[in-house]
Amino acid sequence: MINCQDITIGYLITEYASYSVDSMIVKKNLDTTPPSEVPNPRYEMYIEMGFTPQExxxxxxxxxxxxxxxxxxxERVLRDIPWVSSAIEGIEGTPPILVSIKSITTDEGDIEKLSTYLSVRGNGMLQIPVKNDIPAGRYKISLTFTNEGRSQDVNDCFTIIVK
Structure with a gap:
C-alpha cells in the first residue's frame, strides 16, 4: 500500500505578479490653497436669457x-485621503492569500521612517497616510505572499518616490 501523507495543500503562483502602475509619488510639499468665491458664469448666462434670480x-x-x-x-488633506497604489495582479493560489512587506530598499531615504507609515492591504495595495514625515527618496518594495503551506516572494515589485 502506498501512502501520501506529506503533500502540501493548495498552490501559490507569483511568477506573473506585477503592478499595472508600478510606482507612486508621495508629495512632501502639498498645495493646500483653499478655494475662493468667484462669479458663476452659468448664473450670468441664465440672467442674460431672462430668468429671475429666484427662478x-x-x-x-x-x-x-x-x-x-x-x-x-x-481635498486630500481636508479629508485625510492617503496615498494608495493600485492592486497587484497575477497572483494565483488557494485562498486565503496573505501579503506582507518583505523588505524596503533605498539609496537616499530612511527605511525605518517609511516602514512606520507604509501598510499593505490584502490585494497588495500599498498605503501611506497623507500626513507623514518620510524623508525624500526612492524606495523599492518587496512583498511576501503566503497561504497554507506555501510562501513566495515578489522582489522589487513597487517603487515609492517621496519628493
Whole structure:
C-alpha cells in the first residue's frame, strides 16, 4: 500500500505578479490653497436669457457665486485621503492569500521612517497616510505572499518616490 501523507495543500503562483502602475509619488510639499468665491458664469448666462434670480435658484439650483481655485492637494488633506497604489495582479493560489512587506530598499531615504507609515492591504495595495514625515527618496518594495503551506516572494515589485 502506498501512502501520501506529506503533500502540501493548495498552490501559490507569483511568477506573473506585477503592478499595472508600478510606482507612486508621495508629495512632501502639498498645495493646500483653499478655494475662493468667484462669479458663476452659468448664473450670468441664465440672467442674460431672462430668468429671475429666484427662478435660477429654485429651478436650476445655481447661485451667483461658486467656490473655485482650490489647491491640487486641498481635498486630500481636508479629508485625510492617503496615498494608495493600485492592486497587484497575477497572483494565483488557494485562498486565503496573505501579503506582507518583505523588505524596503533605498539609496537616499530612511527605511525605518517609511516602514512606520507604509501598510499593505490584502490585494497588495500599498498605503501611506497623507500626513507623514518620510524623508525624500526612492524606495523599492518587496512583498511576501503566503497561504497554507506555501510562501513566495515578489522582489522589487513597487517603487515609492517621496519628493
Amino acid at each position: 435660477i435658484a429654485d429651478w436650476f439650483d445655481i447661485f451667483p457665486t461658486m467656490m473655485s481655485g482650490e489647491g491640487e492637494d486641498y
